Amino acid sequence: MRIIQEVNKLNEYVLQKMEHSFLKEYVNVPQLNQDKCLITYLLLAESGYEGEELQELYAAVMLVQCALDTHETILKIRDSHIKERQLTVLAGDYYSSLYYFMLSVCEDVSLIRALSLGIQDVNENKMRLFYSKHIKPEEVTNSIKGMEAGILNRVARHLKKEQYIPFITEFLFVSATSHCPDSLFSDYHLQIKNDVLLARHKLKTQKQPLSLKPVMEKRMRGLLEGPHYLLPEEG
Amino acid sequence: MKLTELYTHVKKDLQQIEKELEQTISSQHPIMQKAGNQLLKAGGKRIRPVFVVLSGHFGNYDIESVKKVAAALETIHMASLVHDDVIDDAELRRGAKTVKAAYDNKVAMYTGDFLFAKAIELMSDIHQIAAHQILSYAMKEMSLGEIQQIKEQFDLNQNVRQYLRRIKRKTALLIAISCQLGAIASNASIELQQRLYRFGYSVGMAYQITDDILDFTGTEKELGKPAGGDLRQGNITLPVFYAMQQLPGLKGKIGRFYETMDESELSSIIDTIKTSGAIRRASNTAQSYLADALVAADGLPAGQAKNSMIKIAKYIGRRKF
Incomplete structure (x- = not known):
């Protein structure tokens, strides 16, 4: 429970960083993905970060995610909503500049590099998924995994926690596809159906951060035992 | 004389930078690769790389960092x-x-985000933390400047100070830090870094004011778009401020245009601005910034780099499109 409270407090800090009186008139602040929040926090905590240092690094990672999520909404904006479109572009750029600024103040060039590589991974995977003429079923799943886990896998590698990468990848894949009807991936549900089953199976055996246990196990149970859009109800 | 003729002595280094750019924009996805190539081929003046290279010559020049x-x-x-x-x-x-x-x-969002990330990855090879703090601050200010520009669009009650702050963030800052970062990458003295920043800032301000003047005085062929585009989009630039100060009725006229968006009304407004003396006054302001740039350049150590910087500043003051 303490972890959830800590993460909520950190999220308030992230939202405070993103606060801009004019932007908020036109741009919805993206929802912080709770699974990504938890994984980021626990990776940092398990690496020995605490206090202000953890807060800054956590905020930087979440700002990157928010920047990408903000830009993802661009096609949903109606042509007539000009200011909304313009400010959606600029809000994403602004959040992105904030992560770089915060990490440069923390003098953490290595994490700056890791996140910039993560952003590249995410955008290349988005292009592969949404703008390829012929995409094979296995490429669909890999692209979704790359889009969802691209940032955090780079963070894990940066923190020398590579052992958790398979867990993060499968976990975020199952999580992202669990709400398929409204998700970005709804067009691909037939291709990824079996892969979701496989990922759920893998998740039961994969190593996850030790400190994740109390909170993550509950979330894992929810994800593995709860309803999933792509999978038929048992019985 | 063409701009590129002003810095022939660094031509080889600029070719290396062009190669670095080719590598930087490379992507595994064909559309993103094509988009990057197109941006690269479109050329442009490469004014920022030129200033980085020239500024780098005021320290221990190392082409790899520069x-x-x-x-x-x-x-x-x-x-x-x-x-x-x-x-x-x-x-x-x-x-x-x-x-x-x-x-x-x-696709434009993905490509832009990808390129921003590539640029930051490239910078992460630079180990002077000051370079990152300067660049990230500038990127934050550039975003805030653009947000402010949207906020101030069509606002005829804003003042010249707001305009100057806007163009500083929009244009001058990136040129200023191009000069400063070139010096930092070469470990030039702090005094020279600051002097080069001031030079770049003043050149950048003059460059943008000149751009804003040309938006009224240029032809459609020269500009690649109809004249008066800024005003049409609601961006109030220096010639408009000066013309409104000169002609009290003009503000109301522009306000009415923003209500009707009648193109014939816009032509008449553009003609009024062009004949009001505002263009000359704005041009004097640009010249004043260029004079500041030359003062900053004056204190730089003598050499080809200094001469080229002075020539570029003067060229910017004379440019017609």
Whole structure:
């Protein structure tokens, strides 16, 4: 429970960083993905970060995610909503500049590099998924995994926690596809159906951060035992 | 004389930077690769890399560090153009289809984000933390400047100070830090870093004011778009401020145009601005910034780099499009 409270407090800090009186008139602040929040926090905590240092690094990672999520909404904006479109572009750029600024103040060039590589991974995977003429079923799943886990896998590698990468990848894949009807991936549900089953199976055996246990196990149970859009109800 | 003729002695280094840029924009996805190539081929003045290289000569010049900074800054500039075209809903840039027009807004967002990230990756090879603090601060200010520009669009009650702050963030800052970062990458003294920043800032201000003047005085062929585009989009620039100060009725006239968007009304407003003396006054302001740039340049150590910088500053003051 303490972890959830800590993460909520950190999220308030992230939202405070993103606060801009004019932007908020036109741009919805993206929802912080709770699974990504938890994984980021626990990776940092398990690496020995605490206090202000953890807060800054956590905020930087979440700002990157928010920047990408903000830009993802661009096609949903109606042509007539000009200011909304313009400010959606600029809000994403602004959040992105904030992560770089915060990490440069923390003098953490290595994490700056890791996140910039993560952003590249995410955008290349988005292009592969949404703008390829012929995409094979296995490429669909890999692209979704790359889009969802691209940032955090780079963070894990940066923190020398590579052992958790398979867990993060499968976990975020199952999580992202669990709400398929409204998700970005709804067009691909037939291709990824079996892969979701496989990922759920893998998740039961994969190593996850030790400190994740109390909170993550509950979330894992929810994800593995709860309803999933792509999978038929048992019985 | 062409701009490129002013810095022939660094031509080889600029070619290396061009190669670095080619590598930087490379992507595994064909559309993103094509978009990057198109941006690269469109050329542009490469004013930022030129200033990085020239400024680098005031320290212990190391092309490996300098070319990374130069390519990073140009990539940031290219990324911002891709996003600007979504903001402005632009179909063409330098005569070619924009990324957003060739594909859609989403591809433009992905491409821009990808390029920004590539630029930062490139910068991460630079170990002086000051360089990152300066660049990231500038990127934050550039975003805030653009947000402010949207906020102030069509606002005829804003003042010249707001305009100057806007163009500082929009244009001058990136040119100023191009000079400063070139010096930092070469470990030049702090005094020289600051002097080069002041030079770049003043040149950048003059450059943008000149751009804003040309938007009224240039022909459609020279500009690649109809004259008066800024005013049409609601961006109030220096010639408009000066003309409104000169002619009290003009503010109301522009206000009425913004209500009707009647193009014949716009032509009449443009003619009024052109004949009001505002263009000359704005041009004097640009010259005043250039004079500041020359004062800053005056204190630089003598050499080819200094001479080229002075020539570029003077060229910018004379440019016609």
